[in-house]
Amino acid sequence: MPEQEPNQRNKNFKEVALGYEENMAVEEAERCIQCKNQPCVEGCPVHVKIPEFIKLIANKDFEGAYQKIKETNNLPAICGRVCPQESQCESVCTRGKKGEPVAIGRLERFAADWHMKSNEDKIEKPVINGRKVAVIGSGPAGLSCAGDLAKMGYDTTIFEAFHTPGGVLMYGIPEFRLPKEIVQKEIDSLKKLGVKIEMNMVIGKILTIDDLFDMGYEAVFIGTGAGLPKFMNITGENLNGVYSANEFLTRINLMKAYDFPNSPTPVKVGKKVAVVGGGNVAMDAARSAKRMGAEEVYIVYRRSEEEMPARLEEIHHAKEEGIIFKLLTNPVRIIGDESGNVKGIECVNMVLGDVDESGRRKPVEEKGSEHVIDVDTVIIAIGQSPNPLITSTTEGLEKQRWGGIIVNEETLETSRRGVFAGGDAVTGAATVILAMGAGKKAAASIHKFLSEK
Amino acid sequence: MNEILEKKQLNPTVKLMVINAPLMAKKAKPGQFVIVRVDEKGERIPLTIADYDREKGTITIIFQEVGMSTKKLGTLNVDDRLHDFVGPLGKPVEFSKDTKRVLAIGGGVGVAPLYPKVKMLNEMKVSVDSIIGGRSAEYVILEDEMGKVSENLYITTDDGTKGRKGFVTDVLKELIEKGNKYDEVIAIGPLIMMKMVCNITKEYNIPTMVSMNPIMVDGTGMCGGCRVTVGGETKFACVDGPAFDGLKVDFDEAMRRQNMYKDMEKKVLENYEHECKLGGILNG
Ligand SMILES: Cc1cc2nc3c(=O)[nH]c(=O)nc-3n(C[C@H](O)[C@H](O)[C@H](O)COP(=O)(O)OP(=O)(O)OC[C@H]3O[C@@H](n4cnc5c(N)ncnc54)[C@H](O)[C@@H]3O)c2cc1C
Ligand SMILES: Cc1cc2nc3c(=O)[nH]c(=O)nc-3n(C[C@H](O)[C@H](O)[C@H](O)COP(=O)(O)OP(=O)(O)OC[C@H]3O[C@@H](n4cnc5c(N)ncnc54)[C@H](O)[C@@H]3O)c2cc1C
Ligand code: SF4
Numbered sequence: 001m002p003e004q005e006p007n008q009r010n011k012n013f014k015e016v017a018l019g020y021e022e023n024m025a026v027e028e029a030e031r032c033i034q035c036k037n038q039p040c041v042e043g044c045p046v047h048v049k050i051p052e053f054i055k056l057i058a059n060k061d062f063e064g065a066y067q068k069i070k071e072t073n074n075l076p077a078i079c080g081r082v083c084p085q086e087s088q089c090e091s092v093c094t095r096g097k098k099g100e101p102v103a104i105g106r107l108e109r110f111a112a113d114w115h116m117k118s119n120e121d122k123i124e125k126p127v128i129n130g131r132k133v134a135v136i137g138s139g140p141a142g143l144s145c146a147g148d149l150a151k152m153g154y155d156t157t158i159f160e161a162f163h164t165p166g167g168v169l170m171y172g173i174p175e176f177r178l179p180k181e182i183v184q185k186e187i188d189s190l191k192k193l194g195v196k197i198e199m200n201m202v203i204g205k206i207l208t209i210d211d212l213f214d215m216g217y218e219a220v221f222i223g224t225g226a227g228l229p230k231f232m233n234i235t236g237e238n239l240n241g242v243y244s245a246n247e248f249l250t251r252i253n254l255m256k257a258y259d260f261p262n263s264p265t266p267v268k269v270g271k272k273v274a275v276v277g278g279g280n281v282a283m284d285a286a287r288s289a290k291r292m293g294a295e296e297v298y299i300v301y302r303r304s305e306e307e308m309p310a311r312l313e314e315i316h317h318a319k320e321e322g323i324i325f326k327l328l329t330n331p332v333r334i335i336g337d338e339s340g341n342v343k344g345i346e347c348v349n350m351v352l353g354d355v356d357e358s359g360r361r362k363p364v365e366e367k368g369s370e371h372v373i374d375v376d377t378v379i380i381a382i383g384q385s386p387n388p389l390i391t392s393t394t395e396g397l398e399k400q401r402w403g404g405i406i407v408n409e410e411t412l413e414t415s416r417r418g419v420f421a422g423g424d425a426v427t428g429a430a431t432v433i434l435a436m437g438a439g440k441k442a443a444a445s446i447h448k449f450l451s452e453k
Numbered sequence: 454m455n456e457i458l459e460k461k462q463l464n465p466t467v468k469l470m471v472i473n474a475p476l477m478a479k480k481a482k483p484g485q486f487v488i489v490r491v492d493e494k495g496e497r498i499p500l501t502i503a504d505y506d507r508e509k510g511t512i513t514i515i516f517q518e519v520g521m522s523t524k525k526l527g528t529l530n531v532d533d534r535l536h537d538f539v540g541p542l543g544k545p546v547e548f549s550k551d552t553k554r555v556l557a558i559g560g561g562v563g564v565a566p567l568y569p570k571v572k573m574l575n576e577m578k579v580s581v582d583s584i585i586g587g588r589s590a591e592y593v594i595l596e597d598e599m600g601k602v603s604e605n606l607y608i609t610t611d612d613g614t615k616g617r618k619g620f621v622t623d624v625l626k627e628l629i630e631k632g633n634k635y636d637e638v639i640a641i642g643p644l645i646m647m648k649m650v651c652n653i654t655k656e657y658n659i660p661t662m663v664s665m666n667p668i669m670v671d672g673t674g675m676c677g678g679c680r681v682t683v684g685g686e687t688k689f690a691c692v693d694g695p696a697f698d699g700l701k702v703d704f705d706e707a708m709r710r711q712n713m714y715k716d717m718e719k720k721v722l723e724n725y726e727h728e729c730k731l732g733g734i735l736n737g
């Protein structure tokens with residue numbers, strides 16, 4: 001797939017991957033051998049009818065392909081860009097046993113982009129059945145739940161804490177991986193479906209779930225994500241120049257700090273940056289720092305590259321863009337200068353020991369391997385957990401010890417009747433496709449619940 | 454919603470605005486804050502809820518124009534609408550039932566967040582002495598309001614143009630030395646003032662509540678930018694506070710963190726003032 005040159009793109013925020021041309025897409029689609037047993041469909045968390053849509057692309061029925069994907073995936077343009085295909089559909093593709101798997105993700109993206117370019121969405125406003133449902137959070141879980149509910153005729157309102165809808169798709173994943181215009185289009189089509197979006201509504205503060213029921217909402221979906229950043233609890237974490245990845249990315253993406261001073265929200269990037277972590281969030285922070293002008297950007301990760309949870313493509317892109325990987329390296333302390341600004345990060349080397357409960361080999365500290373990397377910014381990207389704002393203000397809403405909301409796996413109903421939940425708020429930090437799928441599933445359960453009520 | 458119903462200039466740099474926000478007015482409690490954005494590109498500005506009226510459905514904010522965003526907010530007028538108005542955020546303050554007598558200390562615009570707490574104590578029939586201070590006479594705000602809810606009101610100014618010449622801490626020391634007993638001290642103002650107050654109250658072992666105002670982004674616990682160290686533990690001021698046990702707060706760290714963007718803030722302000730001037734010339 002055509003891409004911007006690494007040395008050009010690491011200075012701009014425009015999309016890295018440019019997408020297939022028509023002929024390239026058709027050619028790639030023709031590589032699919034239409035397996036009877038369809039392993040790829042099993043590999044997809046929402047069972048997109050992969051061979052069927054690929055066949056439509058091969059037959060140049062691009063709109064048909066898009067509609068086929070849409071049957072099970074509400075957000076094809078987004079998932080085609082951000083799904084970890086290499087551990088899902090493409091990991092089990094028959095063609096991949098010998099050579100490259102079919103580029104399913106890229107084909108999905110192609111069909112979605114083709115649709116967006118060529119078709120004005122003719123959205124018909126469904127007939128409203130007059131029953132009100134509240135959706136909390138406008139990330140992929142909330143968006144897909146609200147969309148499906150609206151199509152079924154429910155009078156649906158999304159309550160979003162931020163001043164912009166979209167969740168992580170807007171404030172977390174950067175423009176160069178997921179153009180905000182695409183997310184905006186999805187939101188616009190929801191509005192055309194009649195979904196109301198109320199911004200600046202921090203549920204648990206301005207309204208509780210019980211208030212929502214009092215206001216006449218008959219069911220509630222919680223899709224509030226996993227927004228609480230984890231820190232390492234090491235010395236020096238509160239020095240000036242230490243960010244959580246959430247803060248760093250929010251300042252850049254949502255508050256547009258890349259356009260400083262035209263946009264008044266600042267961010268300090270510095271010349272040398274260390275990003276701690278090995279997931280998509282870490283890659284995004286590192287690549288954003290580079291684009292903001294940092295000369296040297298390090299990924300500091302305590303395991304080896306094999307264990308990195310980030311998408312393969314992002315790791316590959318990060319390396320191409322000049323991000324330096326410090327693997328099997330674990331920070332023990334952040335060092336400041338006399339005025340309290342970061343001047344270095346002390347790390348130790350790690351060796352991989354026995355397999356731990358996550359099924360990965362556990363990193364163990366190598367004695368006497370302390371060393372300091374000179375940096376002026378440290379970005380911590382070691383994970384997020386669900387925000388307790390709602391669970392702490394809703395009586396009878398059961399949660400796991402780590403904060404995840406407990407649901408019935410079949411229906412996604414919580415311990416409170418009429419309250420459903422899905423996405424990162426339930427699973428902890430996961431993926432867009434799982435959140436999208438959970439939103440869809442919850443919409444169906446809510447429909448069933450309200451039909452029987 | 455979010456229209457400015459009333460605007461008042463309290464002193465050369467401090468303005469008061471009453472905002473139409475019925476839903477928020479129903480929920481607001483003393484100690485909580487809001488986040489304001491002036492326009493599409495605006496910064497998220499945290500401001501304390503200085504007062505609320507559940508019947509009228511209004512929230513009052515009082516802010517000092519210190520930089521670009523607060524200056525821009527100050528240019529809005531009655532009937533203008535705030536682009537975004539989020540809240541109520543943060544934990545409401547709580548007082549123990551055994552609290553009988555409190556000393557409230559406010560410096561500069563810090564008197565604004567102090568007022569709703571004193572008003573609440575007054576409603577709880579707790580006796581409150583208050584000390585409010587400012588650089589000079591014109592910088593002392595909410596004198597009448599504070600007078601109404603305080604048993605005794607002491608005023609200090611740095612230059613002696615009103616009340617006593619000196620700092621609020623001078624009066625604090627005097628009151629304690631004279632034998633006044635307080636169950637709790639509340640101190641809100643510049644970090645350095647809160648630190649000085651706590652240095653004194655620590656000596657006398659008087660529980661002291663302070664209200665922290667670190668740099669914030671979301672105000673809901675998702676960025677961690679607002680971290681403060683309290684008793685050796687990291688807290689997020691927007692969800693765990695903004696009120697904390699002042700005797701345990703690491704003020705030096707807080708002061709350092711507050712200055713993190715000084716140079717950049719200056720640049721934004723210069724840009725803005727330059728644009729305003731240009732605008733003035735063009736329009737003039
Ligand atoms: C930087 C980054 C990069 C990522 N990259 C990828 C990737 O490449 N591929 C992939 O599959 N996944 C990726 N992920 C993970 C993926 O984005 C999440 O799994 C997904 O967004 C979860 O969706 P959600 O709808 O559950 O929650 P979110 O997207 O987190 O949305 C939750 C929404 O709820 C709002 N909210 C929270 N609390 C409240 C409240 N009390 N009241 C009202 N609203 C509230 C939030 O403001 C937010 O808008 C990435 C995540 C991050 C942070
Ligand atoms: C919980 C809380 C309650 C507050 N209540 C009040 C109040 O009632 N009245 C009042 O006048 N001020 C209050 N503040 C401070 C107010 O938010 C800042 O003065 C304002 O954001 C400055 O923005 P600026 O662009 O005008 O100034 P800038 O030039 O950007 O900054 C001036 C100084 O303000 C502080 N500041 C800058 N950005 C932020 C930010 N995003 N969040 C917090 N502080 C920042 C920094 O210390 C900075 O050095 C409160 C702050 C917090 C966190
Ligand atoms: S597994 Fe691969 S080759 Fe087989 S149907 Fe799916 S995409 Fe086509």
Ligand code: FES
Nearest residue numbers: 672674676677691
């Ligand atoms: S302001 Fe972001 S966590 Fe407090």
